[in-house]
Amino acid sequence: MASPEQDAVPPRTGAAGAREALDAELLRLMPRYQDADRAAADALVLTAGPVLARYFYSLTGDTRLVEDLVQECWLRIHRARQSYRRGEPVLPWLMAIARHTRVDQYRRWKRSSGRETGIDGLVRQPSSDPRPGIENSLQAREVVAVLHRLPDSQREVLTMMKTNDMSVEEVALATGVSQAAVKQKAFRAYQAIRKALGVSRREENER
Amino acid sequence: MTCEDLDRRLSEGARAADLAAEPAVATHLARCPECARLMAWLLRGIGDVRVDSARASEIARTGLKPVRSLPPARTLIMSLAAIVAGVAGLHVVTMGADGWPLLSGSQAIVFAAFLAVTLALLAPAWLSSLRPGARQRVHPVAAVLLLAAGFPALAALLFPVRLAEGLAAEGVRCVAGGAMAAAMASGLLFLVTRRGYPLDWGRTGALLGAIGGLAAVAALQVSCPRHEAVHLALWHGLALILPVLAGFLAGRRAG
Structure with missing residues (x-):
């Protein structure tokens, strides 16, 4: 008979372990948030907040915009909390709301500015906003600068996969497309990034 | 590698x-x-x-208050079926069932099968629109298009193509009755939909309109004695299309 030590699954480490811990924490907190547990609401903000902030920063490259988007997103999460079905993965639900927050914000921006540009028009050059509370390292800016060379749909897929470590299935659920479409977008994105990194390298060498 | x-x-x-x-x-x-x-x-x-x-x-x-999580899919599907059947039944009770004896066995079977298949496609599309990040088994636009394009095509195939008198007068009556049934079904379904959190209200509104329109054409098929392809495709078709458009526009406005 196997001992309990032998039966125990060793905890995963690194990115995979962190993702599993995040999923477990979100699964624990969401039902309590639905039950109006204020401590769970605070803990959920602390757990899911960085995920949302990374997503918005990767897509917009603007720390001021990230603050607004995160707040708007929490407003929607708060209103939508009854639509979460207990026991189901939380991250695709959260990211689907985050995605629509950004799309709606772009639509509002387009209406108010009256400009006929694509959603890429919302993307700014990664800012170096020195405000306290926002860590905006050179490395982050470099990563985001490369992401911003991609078309929006590819950037979105890659952002979810890279910065939030989401699986193809989770990205498909969050974006409402098939898994095959996610893989195709990611494949094209990786090829485009190769080119972008090549260009960055040449630019650096020329300098 | x-x-x-x-x-x-x-x-x-x-x-x-x-x-x-x-x-x-x-x-x-x-x-x-x-x-x-x-x-x-x-x-x-x-x-x-x-x-x-x-x-x-x-x-x-x-304003943090306890909320009830969305009911299971089976409960939601049952409520959808009850709304469609209830509204169609109410329409038949009030408008009569003059059309039913005029339907041949094959017409009734093919027509009922078409409505059942489209409802079976619209229902999962509606379900997935209630929850952000839900698996989308059927694309809502595809389900709505199948219903909107399939109905007139089926009418042309199953029923004789002839232009009889009173096309407009009786047609307007059918559209009015159908639109009323569709509005009632869509409205009741909207109350259930509000339990969820649709991200795209325009699309969800069109879906609600299509399900309401489906209830309307099912009821009209039983109550309306004019089984001519032109009348069905045009006037009953309008009772189907108008709720879809109204739902889409209302949804976009609300969203």
């Missing part, structure tokens, strides 16, 4: 750190500077982008 293999593995969801640890990949990276650059970029994180969590907590705590 080639550069394309690496892109494929990554796009299938393999983690860059896990891949870099594989001997075949490590060998390839040592030879290919382009892939090595890509891998180095992927392994770089963007770090923490910290935002004001106090404000977010305040939002999450505002």
Whole structure:
């Protein structure tokens, strides 16, 4: 008979372990948030907040915009909390709301500015906003600068996969497309990034 | 291992750190500077982008009351079926069933099968619209288009094509009665939909309109004695299309 030590699954480490811990924490907190547990609401903000902030920063490259988007997103999460079905993965639900927050914000921006540009028009050059509370390292800016060379749909897929470590299935659920479409977008994105990194390298060498 | 293999593995969801640890990949990276650059970029994180969590907590705590989670899919489907059947039944009770004896067995079977199939496509599309991040088994636009295009086509195939008198007068009556039934079904379904959180209200509104329209054409088929292809495709078709358009416009406005 196997001992309990032998039966125990060793905890995963690194990115995979962190993702599993995040999923477990979100699964624990969401039902309590639905039950109006204020401590769970605070803990959920602390757990899911960085995920949302990374997503918005990767897509917009603007720390001021990230603050607004995160707040708007929490407003929607708060209103939508009854639509979460207990026991189901939380991250695709959260990211689907985050995605629509950004799309709606772009639509509002387009209406108010009256400009006929694509959603890429919302993307700014990664800012170096020195405000306290926002860590905006050179490395982050470099990563985001490369992401911003991609078309929006590819950037979105890659952002979810890279910065939030989401699986193809989770990205498909969050974006409402098939898994095959996610893989195709990611494949094209990786090829485009190769080119972008090549260009960055040449630019650096020329300098 | 080639550069394309690496892109494929990554796009299938393999983690860059896990891949870099594989001997075949490590060998390839040592030879290919382009892939090595890509891998180095992927392994770089963007770090923490910290935002004001106090404000977010305040939002999450505002008016915090216990909420009931969305009912299971089976309950929602049963409520949808009850609404469609109830409204269609009510329409038949008030408008009569003059059309029923005029339907041949094959017409009744094919027509009922078409409505059942389209309802079976609209129902999962509606279900997935209630929850953000839900699996989308049927695309809502495809389900609505199938109903909107399939109904007139089926009418032309199953019923005689002839222009009889009173096309407009009786047609308007059918459209009015159908629109009323569709509005009632869509309205009741809207009350159920509000339990969820549709992200795209325009699309959800069109879906609600299509389900209401389906209830309307089912009821009209039983109550209306004019079984002519032109009358069915035009006037009953309008009783189907108008709720879809109204639902879409109302949804976009509300969203």
